[in-house]
Every structure is written in structure tokens, then in C-alpha cells.
Amino acid sequence: MTEKAVRVTTRERDSFPSDAKNVLEQLLATDWSFAERAKAPLIESIHPYPAKFIGDIPRALLDILPVPEGTSVLDPFVGSGTTLVEAQRRGLPCVGIDLNPIACLISRVKTGAEPDKLQEMAAAIVSRARANKTPDRRAIPNLDHWFKVEVQTAVAAILEEIRDLEDDGIKDALNLCLSSIIVRVSNQDSDTRYAAVDKAVTWDGVFDAFTAAANKLQIAMASRSWTQTSAHVLNKNTLEVQPTDLPGKVGLVVTSPPYPNAYEYWLYHKYRMWWLGYDPIEVKKQEIGARAHFFKTNHHTEENFWEQMRGTLKLIDSVMVADGYACFVIGRSKIHGVVVDNAAIIRSIAESMNFHCVAQIERVISASRKSFNLAHANIKTETVLVLQKMQGR
Numbered sequence: 001m002t003e004k005a006v007r008v009t010t011r012e013r014d015s016f017p018s019d020a021k022n023v024l025e026q027l028l029a030t031d032w033s034f035a036e037r038a039k040a041p042l043i044e045s046i047h048p049y050p051a052k053f054i055g056d057i058p059r060a061l062l063d064i065l066p067v068p069e070g071t072s073v074l075d076p077f078v079g080s081g082t083t084l085v086e087a088q089r090r091g092l093p094c095v096g097i098d099l100n101p102i103a104c105l106i107s108r109v110k111t112g113a114e115p116d117k118l119q120e121m122a123a124a125i126v127s128r129a130r131a132n133k134t135p136d137r138r139a140i141p142n143l144d145h146w147f148k149v150e151v152q153t154a155v156a157a158i159l160e161e162i163r164d165l166e167d168d169g170i171k172d173a174l175n176l177c178l179s180s181i182i183v184r185v186s187n188q189d190s191d192t193r194y195a196a197v198d199k200a201v202t203w204d205g206v207f208d209a210f211t212a213a214a215n216k217l218q219i220a221m222a223s224r225s226w227t228q229t230s231a232h233v234l235n236k237n238t239l240e241v242q243p244t245d246l247p248g249k250v251g252l253v254v255t256s257p258p259y260p261n262a263y264e265y266w267l268y269h270k271y272r273m274w275w276l277g278y279d280p281i282e283v284k285k286q287e288i289g290a291r292a293h294f295f296k297t298n299h300h301t302e303e304n305f306w307e308q309m310r311g312t313l314k315l316i317d318s319v320m321v322a323d324g325y326a327c328f329v330i331g332r333s334k335i336h337g338v339v340v341d342n343a344a345i346i347r348s349i350a351e352s353m354n355f356h357c358v359a360q361i362e363r364v365i366s367a368s369r370k371s372f373n374l375a376h377a378n379i380k381t382e383t384v385l386v387l388q389k390m391q392g393r
């Protein structure tokens with residue numbers, strides 16, 4: 001990364017506290033394009049998630065930025081838990097918040113203890129579910145359009161078995177296995193293409209896919225060579241979280257917030273949520289940046305994002321220790337033809353509060369990161385914003 005690609009302003013570098021100067025040197029020495037991608041741990045591939053971090057980003061930030069003794073790493077938009085896994089790999093306690101229950105399920109499983117005999121449990125569930133030809137099928141909108149009836153029967157029978165389990169860890173693990181195969185066994189073309197097509201999925205195929213997912217999960221969980229430090233995952237709207245909801249003080253924030261008109265996390269996981277008993281429509285209403293909010297009467301504007309980021313930074317400020325760092329990885333948006341610089345918004349709010357900007361780095365997004373709607377905004381780069389909370393204000 002050349003110095004040219006990094007903009008540092010507000011304070012001259014010479015006025016930085018010495019630890020921040022050190023941090024800046026290391027940020028400048030990092031190649032943020034990650035031309036040489038590190039191999040992701042197996043646990044990262046247990047469930048699809050849109051717009052997730054490439055692990056290299058939180059990894060680089062956690063390698064450089066200090067986390068004071070007795071504090072945690074926080075990701076207020078935790079998604080699939082990439083930041084939490086990287087924190088655990090360094091033996092650090094961590095906290096994640098997400099509105100989306102599927103995100104929280106993935107984050108809990110990735111950071112949780114390995115359940116005993118997951119494969120055996122999955123096999124027992126499959127054997128009982130196969131015998132249940134009339135499970136209680138759910139009242140889910142447009143179910144027949146998205147799922148063949150034989151597929152519905154198999155999924156519902158597996159769910160009935162999981163529902164009766166008492167151990168939360170194993171229940172989460174098995175729910176994750178089912179969630180991970182929902183799009184594959186549906187009529188939906190793919191995770192990133194929201195169109196119904198005729199797929200050769202059968203009743204048997206659902207049980208085979210579920211069994212394979214459980215095998216894969218057990219291997220991935222067992223392959224974690226690090227200790228599972230304490231990880232709290234809050235399934236809440238970040239804008240409604242109170243400082244007292246967190247288990248203690250935060251020393252470092254590493255997050256990629258949702259931003260206007262870019263992704264639709266609720267839509268991506270819509271049928272996963274319906275099947276697991278959550279209401280995607282409630283999630284949609286509260287989801288920051290969801291495209292649906294920008295295509296209705298009285299649609300959202302850039303001002304909504306200012307408010308949402310003000311709320312987020314207020315929470316971070318109230319839980320973070322002095323000198324702690326907060327990192328945001330964020331791209332630009334296009335709202336009704338106008339490009340919005342989301343990093344500039346976050347930075348401006350942060351600088352009006354207790355934070356100074358240590359570095360603002362532009363990085364190129366890999367073309368292989370697909371989504372339903374990234375292309376519409378022609379988003380090609382994103383910004384890594386490193387802020388530091390100042391002392392005594």
C-alpha cells in the first residue's frame with residue numbers, strides 16, 4: 001500500500017500520540033489489496049453470508065491494533081462472525097451484535113464449544129424424520145412457489161426433531177446445518193439469484209444434504225486449533241442496544257456496517273428465517289440500508305444513514321475505553337443516482353464526538369464478491385477507516 005492511497009487528516013501526524021503513530025506506520029506497511037490471501041479457516045465456510053469480510057481485513061487490524069487487558073473486541077454489525085473468530089484466535093473475549101437471527105446463529109456456532117457427537121445426533125434425527133411423512137408444515141408465504149411439497153415435508157420433519165432437543169449448543173449447530181441447505185433444496189436458483197427454477201431436489205436429497213452439512217460442520221468445529229474464549233452474541237437492533245447489554249468495556253471495534261441501498265441481508269435469509277420460526281419482515285423493517293427502504297413513498301435518504309451511524313458511534317463511545325480504536329470497513333452508495341461517501345459520513349460524525357481519524361485507506365474490492373445488487377451501484381472500492389477514542393473528553 002503506497003502512502004498516496006492513505007489519507008490522514010484532521011491532525012498532523014506529528015500531533016498523534018506515540019502509540020497511534022506506531023499504529024499508522026503499520027497500517028501504511030500493510031498491503032490492503034491482499035493480493036496474497038491467507039487461507040481461511042474451515043469454520044469460515046459453514047454457512048453462506050453476503051458481503052462478509054474477507055478474513056484478511058479483521059486479521060490485519062487485530063494484528064496491528066492493541067486490545068487493553070480486561071476489554072473485549074466488539075463488532076456491532078457482526079454478520080457471520082468473522083471478527084469474533086479472529087478475536088478468539090488471539091485469545092481475546094468478544095461481543096457481536098446483529099439484527100438478523102441467522103447472522104447470530106452463525107456467529108454463535110462459529111464461536112461456540114464443539115457439541116458432543118454432532119454427526120451421531122444428525123443421523124438419529126434423519127432416521128426419525130424419515131419416518132415422519134406428515135409433519136406440521138409451516139404457514140409460510142409462497143411456500144409452494146419456492147419449495148417442492150416433498151422438500152417441505154422433509155425440512156419440516158427435521159425441524160420437528162430439532163425443536164425437541166434440550167441442549168442449546170447442539171440445537172444451534174443442527175439449525176445451522178438446516179439453514180445452510182435451505183437455498184440448495186429450494187427452487188431458488190442460487191444464493192445470489194432470486195428466481196425460481198426447476199431443480200432436481202428430492203425428499204431423499206434433503207436428508208442427504210442435511211447429513212453432509214452436519215459432517216462438514218463437525219470437521220470445521222473440530223479443526224479450530226484455538227480456544228473458544230468468551231463470545232457474547234446479541235440478536236438486537238444495534239440502535240436499541242444499551243451499554244448495560246454488553247458484558248463489559250470494549251477495547252477495539254472492528255466492523256463493516258450495512259450501508260444505504262447496497263445489500264438486503266433479510267432477503268438473502270428470508271426463507272431460512274421463515275423456516276426457523278423468525279419473521280423476516282420485522283428484520284427488513286429495522287435493517288439499516290435495505291434497498292426496500294429506498295423504493296417506497298417517503299423513502300429513506302442519506303439523512304437516515306447519518307442518524308443510524310450517530311446512534312452506532314454513540315453506543316461505541318459509551319462502551320469503549322479511552323485510546324481504544326474503532327475500525328469501519330465501508331463502501332460508497334448510490335441513492336437515486338447520487339453517490340454517497342459513507343466513510344466520510346462516519347468520519348465526520350466520529351470527529352464531532354470523541355474520536356480522531358488515524359487513517360483512511362481505500363482498498364479495491366475483489367470482483368468475486370457477488371451479491372444481489374452490488375453491481376447496480378458500481379461499487380469497486382471500499383474504505384478502511386481507523387478511528388481512535390481520545391482521552392479525557
Ligand SMILES: C[S@@+](CC[C@H](N)C(=O)[O-])C[C@H]1O[C@@H](n2cnc3c(N)ncnc32)[C@H](O)[C@@H]1O
Binds near residue numbers: 051082099255265
Ligand atoms: C456488512 S454485514 C457484516 C458482515 C460481517 N462483517 C461478516 O464478516 O459476516 C452488515 C450486517 O449488519 C446487519 N444489520 C443491518 N441493520 C442492522 C441493525 N439495525 N442492527 C444490527 N445489525 C444490523 C446485517 O444483518 C448484516 O449482518
